Amino acid sequence: MSSEPIERRVSYLGDRLRGRRCQICGKEYFEIRDYCGNCGRKSFGKMADIDLFYEKGRLEICTLVKEPTNKFTKLGNYIYGIVSFHNGKIRVPGRLTDKIIKDGETVDFSTLEGREVVPRFRRRYSVGKSDIIPTISLAFTLADEYYPHQEYVVVKPNKEYEAPGIVGYGAYTSKFRIKEGGMERAIPFIDEDAITAAVEAGKLALIHSGVDNSLIGKVYVGSESNPYAVKPIASKVAQVLKLGEEDEDVQGVDAVDTEFACKAATSMFKDAASLVNYPKLGIPYVMVIGADNSQAAPRDCPGGELDLFVGFGGCAYIFGKTDVIAEIEGWYSCTSDTPDFWRRDGEPYPMHGGRFTGDPAYFKHIRKAAKKLMERLGLQPSDINYFVAHQPNVQFPVRIAKELGFKEEQYLPSLQVAKFGNAYSGSSPIGLAAVLDIAKPNERILIVSYGSGAGSDAYTFITTNQITEKRQRQKLTVRYQAENPYLEYVDYTTYRRLKLGM
Amino acid sequence: MPNRPVIVGAGRTKFGEHYEKQPERLIEEAWLRASEEAGLERKDLEACYISDYFLLITNKLGLEEGFLSELTELHVPMDFARSFSSAFSNACNAIQAGKYDLVLIGGIEKMTDRWDKIRDDLMLLGDPWSYYAGGTPEANHELMLRAYIKKYGIEGENLEKLNLALAQISVKNHLNALKNECAQFQRKITVEQVLEARRIARRPLGVYDFAPISDGATAVILASEETARKITDEPVYVLGSSSATDYLTFPAREDVTGFLATRLAIGKALKTAGINLWDIQILELYDQSTVMEMVSLEDLGFCEKGKAWKAIFESCQDYKGYYSINGRKLFVNMNGGLKADGNPLGATGGAQIHEVFKQLRGEAGERQVTSDKELKYGCVLELEGFGTKGHVHIFGRD
Numbered sequence: 064m065s066s067e068p069i070e071r072r073v074s075y076l077g078d079r080l081r082g083r084r085c086q087i088c089g090k091e092y093f094e095i096r097d098y099c100g101n102c103g104r105k106s107f108g109k110m111a112d113i114d115l116f117y118e119k120g121r122l123e124i125c126t127l128v129k130e131p132t133n134k135f136t137k138l139g140n141y142i143y144g145i146v147s148f149h150n151g152k153i154r155v156p157g158r159l160t161d162k163i164i165k166d167g168e169t170v171d172f173s174t175l176e177g178r179e180v181v182p183r184f185r186r187r188y189s190v191g192k193s194d195i196i197p198t199i200s201l202a203f204t205l206a207d208e209y210y211p212h213q214e215y216v217v218v219k220p221n222k223e224y225e226a227p228g229i230v231g232y233g234a235y236t237s238k239f240r241i242k243e244g245g246m247e248r249a250i251p252f253i254d255e256d257a258i259t260a261a262v263e264a265g266k267l268a269l270i271h272s273g274v275d276n277s278l279i280g281k282v283y284v285g286s287e288s289n290p291y292a293v294k295p296i297a298s299k300v301a302q303v304l305k306l307g308e309e310d311e312d313v314q315g316v317d318a319v320d321t322e323f324a325c326k327a328a329t330s331m332f333k334d335a336a337s338l339v340n341y342p343k344l345g346i347p348y349v350m351v352i353g354a355d356n357s358q359a360a361p362r363d364c365p366g367g368e369l370d371l372f373v374g375f376g377g378c379a380y381i382f383g384k385t386d387v388i389a390e391i392e393g394w395y396s397c398t399s400d401t402p403d404f405w406r407r408d409g410e411p412y413p414m415h416g417g418r419f420t421g422d423p424a425y426f427k428h429i430r431k432a433a434k435k436l437m438e439r440l441g442l443q444p445s446d447i448n449y450f451v452a453h454q455p456n457v458q459f460p461v462r463i464a465k466e467l468g469f470k471e472e473q474y475l476p477s478l479q480v481a482k483f484g485n486a487y488s489g490s491s492p493i494g495l496a497a498v499l500d501i502a503k504p505n506e507r508i509l510i511v512s513y514g515s516g517a518g519s520d521a522y523t524f525i526t527t528n529q530i531t532e533k534r535q536r537q538k539l540t541v542r543y544q545a546e547n548p549y550l551e552y553v554d555y556t557t558y559r560r561l562k563l564g565m
Numbered sequence: 566m567p568n569r570p571v572i573v574g575a576g577r578t579k580f581g582e583h584y585e586k587q588p589e590r591l592i593e594e595a596w597l598r599a600s601e602e603a604g605l606e607r608k609d610l611e612a613c614y615i616s617d618y619f620l621l622i623t624n625k626l627g628l629e630e631g632f633l634s635e636l637t638e639l640h641v642p643m644d645f646a647r648s649f650s651s652a653f654s655n656a657c658n659a660i661q662a663g664k665y666d667l668v669l670i671g672g673i674e675k676m677t678d679r680w681d682k683i684r685d686d687l688m689l690l691g692d693p694w695s696y697y698a699g700g701t702p703e704a705n706h707e708l709m710l711r712a713y714i715k716k717y718g719i720e721g722e723n724l725e726k727l728n729l730a731l732a733q734i735s736v737k738n739h740l741n742a743l744k745n746e747c748a749q750f751q752r753k754i755t756v757e758q759v760l761e762a763r764r765i766a767r768r769p770l771g772v773y774d775f776a777p778i779s780d781g782a783t784a785v786i787l788a789s790e791e792t793a794r795k796i797t798d799e800p801v802y803v804l805g806s807s808s809a810t811d812y813l814t815f816p817a818r819e820d821v822t823g824f825l826a827t828r829l830a831i832g833k834a835l836k837t838a839g840i841n842l843w844d845i846q847i848l849e850l851y852d853q854s855t856v857m858e859m860v861s862l863e864d865l866g867f868c869e870k871g872k873a874w875k876a877i878f879e880s881c882q883d884y885k886g887y888y889s890i891n892g893r894k895l896f897v898n899m900n901g902g903l904k905a906d907g908n909p910l911g912a913t914g915g916a917q918i919h920e921v922f923k924q925l926r927g928e929a930g931e932r933q934v935t936s937d938k939e940l941k942y943g944c945v946l947e948l949e950g951f952g953t954k955g956h957v958h959i960f961g962r963d
């Protein structure tokens with residue numbers, strides 16, 4: 064049983080590596096210190112905060128851990144060492160994550176030592192089912208492989224827009240894949256889950272938008288794989304990314320989780336846009352995240368058919384009215400009570416309603432939402448440059464796109480399911496991100512999500528000139544993550560082990 | 566050091582696994598041996614100083630004082646410390662201050678009762694941030710070795726020699742333990758076995774590089790000079806005793822190729838003792854790993870930084886029972902060290918002091934060392950955590 068006060072302290076200092084620097088002598092400390100050991104009392108009040116969350120470090124020395132302490136056994140073998148920041152002024156212990164070391168594999172430590180690493184927000188170790196899930200950023204990824212280091216630079220906005228829209232976004236998935244039946248599907252590393260994916264996506268969105276994190280007034284996280292039945296993902300996102308104004312250890316932000324199967328995130332786009340558009344509210348930006356470690360029962364169990372399609376990933380959007388890259392033109396949502404897919408409380412895996420899937424569910428709602436919105440805005444398929452649909456598999460989005468009259472060049476750019484699998488709440492948002500990655504200014508995008516249970520949200524966005532300006536800020540584009548040479552492919556057993564997590 | 570405390574007796578149990586004995590029984594056994602030797606009775610004791618690192622966690626045994634009082638029918642002041650050296654220092658202070666004339670220092674640990682969780686406990690108590698990051702007790706030693714190799718640019722043939730030197734440390738300690746009936750491992754090992762264990766582990770250090778977990782107890786009886794005269798004709802004096810501390814988080818320390826706490830403690834201890842480093846002939850080091858024995862020779866000042874492996878390698882080419890450093894003899898870990906004698910944390914320091922005491926009195930039996938120069942001074946280094954605390958004691962005889 065983990066001790067909650069200790070857990071809170073470790074999370075506060077460790078989820079986003081914090082330290083202090085003495086402004087008199089320059090000595091730096093990991094952890095918060097009110098005075099400097101060298102300078103003593105005169106340094107009181109002269110200690111500046113150090114935030115290592117967006118920094119890169121160096122793996123100084125390392126070794127292989129094959130017989131970890133009890134709570135780390137599920138990780139298997141891993142590299143552990145000392146990571147330094149600021150030319151060795153701060154040194155911390157660190158585990159190299161995103162690396163599978165097979166039994167019997169010999170590691171040449173000198174090939175790892177001296178390389179740059181990026182702190183990652185991950186699960187710390189395994190705990191009992193009823194315990195708080197411990198997290199930490201003392202897990203590091205090599206910066207010269209899948210996950211490059213990116214600085215977070217706050218950019219002063221220079222243009223106000225009439226209508227609200229997307230100010231920045233970030234799509235994240237891990238470097239692990241399983242390749243089966245013509246599909247590649249993303250798998251979390253063993254220390255990842257919907258929470259870490261949501262934080263990661265939010266981090267990438269902040270980097271891309273250049274928005275000051277303290278100006279985010281609300282954060283929504285849509286997910287159907289929150290490891291907690293009660294305890295929001297959004298609170299972790301708010302705390303780790305320091306959303307809203309920070310006052311002591313409390314963030315001045317509203318944070319809430321939403322759930323509606325795969326449309327939990329897209330549903331909130333309109334709420335986010337409305338909030339930033341509401342006069343006198345003083346909320347300049349709102350973040351919406353869809354993140355899932357998509358759940359599926361093992362293949363031979365009831366509900367196991369989903370196991371062929373599920374993926375992993377998160378996607379975050381920041382809505383606002385300044386430096387917008389895609390303005391919202393219109394939206395339409397529809398809902399009906401359709402039992403096509405559900406998961407009962409306390410059950411680990413969702414069930415799938417067989418004949419209710421497809422025509423009475425996916426196709427009916429997407430068709431309705433898309434047609435209604437186009438009708439309202441007086442649009443023809445030819446007026447739309449890109450069509451994005453929810454992607455539970457490859458066939459469904461292609462069939463509905465064709466039915467609605469879209470051509471390959473309109474729907475193929477958003478079709479990412481064959482690269483990432485179905486990322487549930489992150490599915491259509493990742494499709495939209497793939498389009499925003501390549502869209503030119505003044506192009507129209509139609510996105511239609513689908514959430515089982517059932518409903519669809521349709522939105523049209525019109526891109527602005529600023530879309531191309533901001534593009535250079537993001538190295539981790541959807542394409543970068545889909546075609547990365549460092550992707551690691553694993554077998555079915557490893558896939559289930561990683562997906563089940565710690 | 567005025568009013569020098571005198572060791573008048575020392576006793577210990579065998580180290581190893583004692584699943585059949587309760588912790589109090591172990592300390593009783595150690596006390597009986599020490600008191601029998603000194604010809605003392607319980608009622609002679611004025612106070613007790615007890616040490617254990619984490620009996621509270623491993624055996625859920627709090628208020629050890631009460632257990633001991635119940636067992637011994639003693640109602641004298643008893644105090645508790647985390648390491649034998651801490652308890653020993655406190656006892657020395659009390660005797661020097663003239664508060665007591667005869668005290669017992671007892672150390673006890675029973676780690677095997679919790680073997681399945683012991684490494685988590687050790688890490689969580691010794692270096693929590695490293696634990697949270699995935700560190701293990703072994704990893705710290707390996708990182709220190711990697712840092713050492715890097716800092717001193719040791720490569721090629723020299724690196725091979727360094728690795729051999731570390732293996733020889735373990736072989737040497739096992740050899741010494743053959744003559745120690747209380748040692749946990751009384752068996753010879755070979756350099757090839759040590760190297761093979763590293764190959765199997767595919768890590769810089771293997772199972773033969775590390776001290777085991779152990780159960781055991783030790784006891785030392787300390788007296789004021791005046792009282793000691795009535796008890797023994799062969800007093801072993803505590804000439805200097807000092808300690809120093811360092812960061813809990815090992816990776817955050819300025820230098821990770823040695824222990825600052827040791828360097829500070831030896832300086833102060835030598836000063837109090839009023840002797841030179843090289844007056845010391847018998848040395849008990851805290852070899853939780855072979856790397857620790859190597860760097861401790863440097864930290865104490867017997868070898869230059871980055872050079873200890875050379876002296877060890879050369880001494881062990883044709884090992885004569887001692888390290889030969891710049892033509893001088895240094896008898897190191899004659900009881901087998903933590904590696905072969907065992908390492909019941911709270912009792913370990915007592916075994917180290919026990920060894921130096923026996924050697925200086927010429928009572929070490931088969932292990933007794935002889936030197937061309939009369940054996941006069943011995944030194945004990947005990948560390949807590951991964952060098953978070955370093956204790957150095959210097960002992961001497963008339």
